[in-house]
Amino acid sequence: MAMKKFINNPDNLTPELLEGYCAAFPQKVKLVSDKIVMRANPKDESKVAIVTLGGAGHEPALSGFVGEGMLDASVVGDIFAAPGAPKVVEALRLLKRDAGILFVVLNHEGDVMSGNMAMEMAKEEGINVRMILTHEDIAPGADAPIENRRGLAGCIPLYKVAGAAAEAGKSLDEVYAVAEKINDNMATLAVALKTATHPQSGDAIFDLADNEMEIGMGQHGEAGTGRSDMLTADETAVKMAAQVLPAANAGSGDKVMVMINGAGATTLMEQFIIFRATKNYIESQGATVAHALVGEYLTVQEMGGFQMFIAKLDDELLDLLNAPADAVSWTVR
Amino acid sequence: MAMKKFINNPDNLTPELLEGYCAAFPQKVKLVSDKIVMRANPKDESKVAIVTLGGAGHEPALSGFVGEGMLDASVVGDIFAAPGAPKVVEALRLLKRDAGILFVVLNHEGDVMSGNMAMEMAKEEGINVRMILTHEDIAPGADAPIENRRGLAGCIPLYKVAGAAAEAGKSLDEVYAVAEKINDNMATLAVALKTATHPQSGDAIFDLADNEMEIGMGQHGEAGTGRSDMLTADETAVKMAAQVLPAANAGSGDKVMVMINGAGATTLMEQFIIFRATKNYIESQGATVAHALVGEYLTVQEMGGFQMFIAKLDDELLDLLNAPADAVSWTVR
Amino acid sequence: MPATVDYDAFTGMLKTAADRIITNRDHLSKLDAATGDGDHGTAMAKVANAIIATIDSHEGNDLKKLLKAIGWAAMSTDAGSTSPLYGSLFVGMSEAVPEGSGELDCQVLASVMESGAAKLRKNTKAEVGDKTMIDTLVPALAALRAAADSGKAIDEALSDAETAAATGAASTKDLKATFGRAKNLGDRSIGHLDPGATSMSLLFTGLKEGLAAN
Amino acid sequence: MPATVDYDAFTGMLKTAADRIITNRDHLSKLDAATGDGDHGTAMAKVANAIIATIDSHEGNDLKKLLKAIGWAAMSTDAGSTSPLYGSLFVGMSEAVPEGSGELDCQVLASVMESGAAKLRKNTKAEVGDKTMIDTLVPALAALRAAADSGKAIDEALSDAETAAATGAASTKDLKATFGRAKNLGDRSIGHLDPGATSMSLLFTGLKEGLAAN
Ligand SMILES: Nc1ncnc2c1ncn2[C@@H]1O[C@H](COP(=O)(O)OP(=O)(O)O)[C@@H](O)[C@H]1O
Numbered sequence A, B: 001m002a003m004k005k006f007i008n009n010p011d012n013l014t015p016e017l018l019e020g021y022c023a024a025f026p027q028k029v030k031l032v033s034d035k036i037v038m039r040a041n042p043k044d045e046s047k048v049a050i051v052t053l054g055g056a057g058h059e060p061a062l063s064g065f066v067g068e069g070m071l072d073a074s075v076v077g078d079i080f081a082a083p084g085a086p087k088v089v090e091a092l093r094l095l096k097r098d099a100g101i102l103f104v105v106l107n108h109e110g111d112v113m114s115g116n117m118a119m120e121m122a123k124e125e126g127i128n129v130r131m132i133l134t135h136e137d138i139a140p141g142a143d144a145p146i147e148n149r150r151g152l153a154g155c156i157p158l159y160k161v162a163g164a165a166a167e168a169g170k171s172l173d174e175v176y177a178v179a180e181k182i183n184d185n186m187a188t189l190a191v192a193l194k195t196a197t198h199p200q201s202g203d204a205i206f207d208l209a210d211n212e213m214e215i216g217m218g219q220h221g222e223a224g225t226g227r228s229d230m231l232t233a234d235e236t237a238v239k240m241a242a243q244v245l246p247a248a249n250a251g252s253g254d255k256v257m258v259m260i261n262g263a264g265a266t267t268l269m270e271q272f273i274i275f276r277a278t279k280n281y282i283e284s285q286g287a288t289v290a291h292a293l294v295g296e297y298l299t300v301q302e303m304g305g306f307q308m309f310i311a312k313l314d315d316e317l318l319d320l321l322n323a324p325a326d327a328v329s330w331t332v333r
Numbered sequence C, D: 001m002p003a004t005v006d007y008d009a010f011t012g013m014l015k016t017a018a019d020r021i022i023t024n025r026d027h028l029s030k031l032d033a034a035t036g037d038g039d040h041g042t043a044m045a046k047v048a049n050a051i052i053a054t055i056d057s058h059e060g061n062d063l064k065k066l067l068k069a070i071g072w073a074a075m076s077t078d079a080g081s082t083s084p085l086y087g088s089l090f091v092g093m094s095e096a097v098p099e100g101s102g103e104l105d106c107q108v109l110a111s112v113m114e115s116g117a118a119k120l121r122k123n124t125k126a127e128v129g130d131k132t133m134i135d136t137l138v139p140a141l142a143a144l145r146a147a148a149d150s151g152k153a154i155d156e157a158l159s160d161a162e163t164a165a166a167t168g169a170a171s172t173k174d175l176k177a178t179f180g181r182a183k184n185l186g187d188r189s190i191g192h193l194d195p196g197a198t199s200m201s202l203l204f205t206g207l208k209e210g211l212a213a214n
């Protein structure tokens, strides 16, 4: 059976998509050295730069968040595969500055290995860089060791607050502190309904029965923790929010950010319905939704499902979320 | 087999999604009288208002484009079904002003009937309103009678240029002229790869064989004109662009806008690859891409496929496209 | 059988017609799935429910006002082409009910239906043969008019109209659609009954049965 | 069989190992599909191609430089966990090649491999029994070291290493994964061979066969 995707040679997916992306938005992004997406108008050297790394196939993540007020560079690997450390070091070298670089890595083994190796090499070259690891997945339990907690779509709000702090001229320590604050107070849980096709192999990345859903599914089809019969939108939202809200250390009296992140084939219609139920649940717990995102931010090809992300906010984080930004996939006037 | 969607009662889809949408973005939109999405901060009464109508199930369209610099109100029907004329008149009444209202209707029979009836009633009430019909689908041929040419995603760039002109204080005649200019110089062609499930009936909205695609498919599963074996991304893009570019009256020496609008399950990765090939084709014809959108603007549930939209631009249209806007799904700083 | 229908009889006929539609909801949607977007049953059920709800909540027994209210309610059902088409059918019917009239005789009934049809047809260029509800409506009203003109009683006249409606609806099977969503199918629409023609035929069946039942 | 391997012999061994991997590309991806994300064959083929391309374009016959270049090329293959793990394996091997050395005897070969393994293991806390490539690498190097210490010839030593590697790879079938993407499966990972352990075993087979062929 033919793969029902619009592609050419499966080996060229990443270069072609990056070329298309940067050609579509030349006023915002440019492609450097094949796999590095950088801001078309670089920020001032006196400000901290924000860099991330990660595989392709999750569009718009991660490169959709390169832009004023967010990332300075995204280093792209191949489909679902981290870029090698040498390419990361190249990006760090391009952005080397006295103000320093915040380097955001999502907790997936390949990414972490490349990240660690790049850090080692960058330090040898005297590059001022600090690494922060996102690991907000609560599928293995909110108290599971960090190694077991994957980095999901939570990196994106983290880019936003760190990017805004950097744009405001904060020091590397201050930018790191802001990133750490949201990192320590955010949680994500994913649910899958329908599988996706790996665009290189053409295989389904997992199987689910016609009436099944799986809570805790990872971003590459890694198994989750709870297969069950399908629930309604409201039941699903409440079941998940009841775990995510406390895992973000939030409860009565707190202001939170909610992101409903569509995995690919789950419609925005459904995401709004899920958001509605999530907000109602959060309010029933005495907390308020002070910031929301609903849409496709980090996808898994055409997987059906979504990630529910919640972060506890204070005024500083809320202001940083509302600060101007001009990335292709997150623009704030 | 269960419908693989996160929904509650299928009869409540539209109210729930509208409630979720407006609750997620209260600083931008508000829900009035159940089915009217309006700007949270209305524009000055001295400026022309822009209103549209259309069915739900195409999220983010149409209500995602309500906001500063774009629509003042979107009147929503039910899934894939136009709102009734009384509701449209209600919206027109709310926005009644001496400066007048531009009323944008997409060419689908139900929409047009409601639109015409609403115009009749509005005129009886002395509301100053002009209607414009989008009909840029070229599936039945670029020269087919207007009745046969559906309004596809092209309404969205039209909202943008008309909205920007209105925001700039232009008169109703001037706003209408701008809308008419893009309307006369735009064309769209859709292609489908995979069907979608009607979220109320649970049925597939059409069938395609495992190796088939269909060029010209409509926004509700209405049949297109050309079923064929699947082509590569590049072949598909070139085949479509070769029809769309001339239908937008564009060729050598012209500046154009391109929108690749994902139908739902076609990934942004694929859309970037399609955009790349489209741009290459356009440049091979001596034209240049001066503005681009790539993403999901008007979807058909989880249908696989996309719409290719091209408009010929002059400097005025390009400036209006680049003017600030603050709708949820189209923000320009 | 009296020679006229009064408010109660007419609302009884309308409710029976609405029930007929609601009973056939899934059947109509299946027909629409073959050539359109699969929602015609949902759409017609909304209109039918609007008819019933408007009648149930209507105060007094002014048929002219009632039909106008049904028209507005039908238009507000957000049911694709169906809402404006049926909305204008009822608004148009209302326009031909003589001011203050309590009862309709067979001639007036035919005029009322013709006025509704004329308003409905302002929405569309579809003619007989285009595979739409027009293929049912036009012959049904021609039969109603012929019966009225030849002095038949209302029940006979409605029976003639029903027969003509059913024949008209059946004729759509072999036609090629040139209006509505089905037109996009072109020749592939041939062999399928038009859903809108089918529901319009159910309406005439319901009117006839509703009269008999009251 | 000489007591040492020189630059040509060693690159021949590496190329044979790379060929082995490439031939098993689909098999490795299938194994990964069962417990991970289905790309291990693609990943290892990229590393194998990087080995071959680096050897083919390398000038001179400095093994130390060559291995470092292979390490960097492997790291740059964008192949998930595989790139950094194999990248550091080769960089680590390079570090243990004596400066200016043209030939490796059995003892030095064992040290070179051990240095590579040590660098690789800096990336991961995985131990034997965790259902990863470590289950192959550790017993294979233990066998190589034992053979070298007992004075065996290089071909015999590599043969011992290959046998131990194969046994180690096979042992992963009954283990529960605690590292890599497969760990998310928990108990459901039991019953599947680990893809990384399998490819590492193919590498040892290739090294042995490559030596024999030259
Ligand atoms: N332009 C038209 N003129 C007359 N009848 C029409 C027209 N368009 C649609 N119809 C009728 O409406 C029916 C479809 O109704 P429905 O499915 O409710 O609307 P939609 O096509 O908006 O989904 C068709 O079968 C046809 O009989």
Ligand SMILES: Nc1ncnc2c1ncn2[C@@H]1O[C@H](COP(=O)(O)OP(=O)(O)O)[C@@H](O)[C@H]1O
Pocket: A081, A109, A110, D032, D036, D037, D038, D039, D040, D041, D043, D044, D079, D080, D081, D082, D085, D123, D124, D125, D126, D131, D132, D133, D134, D179, D180, D181, D194, D195, D196, D197
């Ligand atoms: N943390 C780790 N330590 C040791 N080996 C690992 C680790 N993670 C993965 N591996 C090995 O890599 C193999 C998977 O490789 P590959 O599929 O190429 O990478 P990815 O998991 O990034 O897709 C596993 O079978 C395992 O042997």
Ligand SMILES: [Mg+2]
Pocket: C032, C036, C037, C038, C039, C040, C080, C181
């Ligand atoms: Mg329909």
Ligand SMILES: [Mg+2]
Pocket: B080, B081, C037, C039, C040, C079, C080, C081
């Ligand atoms: Mg419809």
Ligand SMILES: [Mg+2]
Pocket: D032, D036, D037, D038, D039, D040, D080, D181
């Ligand atoms: Mg893998």
Ligand SMILES: [Mg+2]
Pocket: A080, A081, D037, D039, D079, D080, D081
């Ligand atoms: Mg992988």
